[in-house]
Amino acid sequence: xxxxxxxxxxxxxxxxxxxxxxxxxxxxxxxxxxxxxxxxxxxxxxxxxxxxxxxxxxxxxxxxxxxxxxxxxxxxxxxxxxxxxxxxxxxxxxxxxxxxxxxxxxxxxxx
Numbered sequence: 001x002x003x004x005x006x007x008x009x010x011x012x013x014x015x016x017x018x019x020x021x022x023x024x025x026x027x028x029x030x031x032x033x034x035x036x037x038x039x040x041x042x043x044x045x046x047x048x049x050x051x052x053x054x055x056x057x058x059x060x061x062x063x064x065x066x067x068x069x070x071x072x073x074x075x076x077x078x079x080x081x082x083x084x085x086x087x088x089x090x091x092x093x094x095x096x097x098x099x100x101x102x103x104x105x106x107x108x109x110x111x
Contacts, residue, residue, distance in 0.1 A: 007033040010108045018045065019052040027086075029055055034101060036067065036089040044084045045069040050091055061100050066092035 014029040016039055027041025037055070045051060047069050055063040067088035093101070 007035050008105055008109050009033045010105055014058070015056045016041075017054045019054075030085075032101070032105070034090075034098065034105065036070075036087065039086050039088065040083050041086065042083060044072055045086055047072060051088070053088065057100070057104060059100075059104065063097040063101055064094070065090050065097065 009031050010033075011031050012029050014032075016027045016029050016037075018025040018027060018039075018041065025041050025043050025045075027039045029037050029039050031038045032055075037053075050066050050068050053065050053067050055065065057063060065088075068091050069086055070089050071087045073085050
């Protein structure tokens with residue numbers, strides 16, 4: 001399969017929180033680029049909606065983004081556990097958070 005991304009993508013296992021109007025959804029970021037991330041969580045998100053997301057990186061620098069849910073799919077782990085995979089495109093990220101993310105990606109891709 002051809003990789004269409006121009007930005008480097010790294011595999012991660014970082015906790016996230018997605019903030020909704022009335023609650024938060026916990027999940028895990030599975031991979032990330034400077035443009036977006038792929039997450040797994042227990043609840044679906046509405047496509048084409050924007051969400052505030054906290055990403056807890058290993059260097060203890062929380063990154064906050066506004067991301068748009070671009071695609072979603074669900075899969076069952078077993079009869080009781082189903083998880084939702086969601087691709088999110090970054091709509092807004094601060095210059096400071098973008099710089100932190102660039103550093104993490106650069107360090108990881110050089111290893």
